[in-house]
Amino acid sequence: LDANLDTDAELRQAVKRTLAQPASVMLFDAIRSLAGSVPRRDRRAFNFAEAQLRAAERGVSALLPVAPTDGPRLHRLRIRMKRLRYFCEAFAPLAEDGPEGAALADRLALRAKDAARFQKELGLVHDLDVALERVADGGGALLGPAVVAAIRELRDSHATHAVERLTGELADFASTPS
Numbered sequence: 239l240d241a242n243l244d245t246d247a248e249l250r251q252a253v254k255r256t257l258a259q260p261a262s263v264m265l266f267d268a269i270r271s272l273a274g275s276v277p278r279r280d281r282r283a284f285n286f287a288e289a290q291l292r293a294a295e296r297g298v299s300a301l302l303p304v305a306p307t308d309g310p311r312l313h314r315l316r317i318r319m320k321r322l323r324y325f326c327e328a329f330a331p332l333a334e335d336g337p338e339g340a341a342l343a344d345r346l347a348l349r350a351k352d353a354a355r356f357q358k359e360l361g362l363v364h365d366l367d368v369a370l371e372r373v374a375d376g377g378g379a380l381l382g383p384a385v386v387a388a389i390r391e392l393r394d395s396h397a398t399h400a401v402e403r404l405t406g407e408l409a410d411f412a413s414t415p416s
Contacts, residue, residue: 287329288342291349294322306397309367316360323353352407359400366393 301315330346366389373386381389 284339284342287346290325290329291342291346294318294325295349298322304401306394306401309363309397312360312397312401313364313367316357316364319353319356319360323350323357326350326353356404356407359396359404363393363397363400366396369393 297318298315301311301318304311304315306312326346326349330343330350369389370386370393373381373389
């Protein structure tokens with residue numbers, strides 16, 4: 239992978255392209271077939287994935303509850319959700335067969351979807367926080383106080399809405415069994 243990718247989206251696309259290559263698909267197929275043929279008592283990969291998922295969920299829940307006015311904490315939460323999402327997207331296809339494996343794969347897929355939605359919500363809040371910082375560093379004079387106030391109001395409104403809308407999901411992360 240090219241280490242000079244500018245955005246998370248570019249990195250995500252590069253990883254997806256790499257994983258979609260025939261050699262990667264063959265590797266995942268081989269891993270899945272091995273997982274199906276390994277005796278039930280050898281559950282290292284399953285246990286690893288489950289433990290890492292719980293650790294990532296605990297990392298998210300450690301930042302909860304979060305106030306809409308706490309920009310730095312919201313940003314840290316977004317970063318933890320991003321890590322959770324990437325982990326879930328990477329491990330979901332590798333979940334072992336059987337009821338436990340299927341349940342873990344479903345949980346990973348759901349967590350990835352929740353994390354993606356949460357990242358999007360908090361991404362806009364962070365973008366507005368950065369805009370306000372830049373305005374405070376000298377751009378406010380060009381925009382005028384009314385525009386700066388409007389940006390701040392938009393940021394606060396969106397942050398409040400995002401936290402309220404996602405409260406159920408946040409509670410779900412906080413109540414994840416360890």
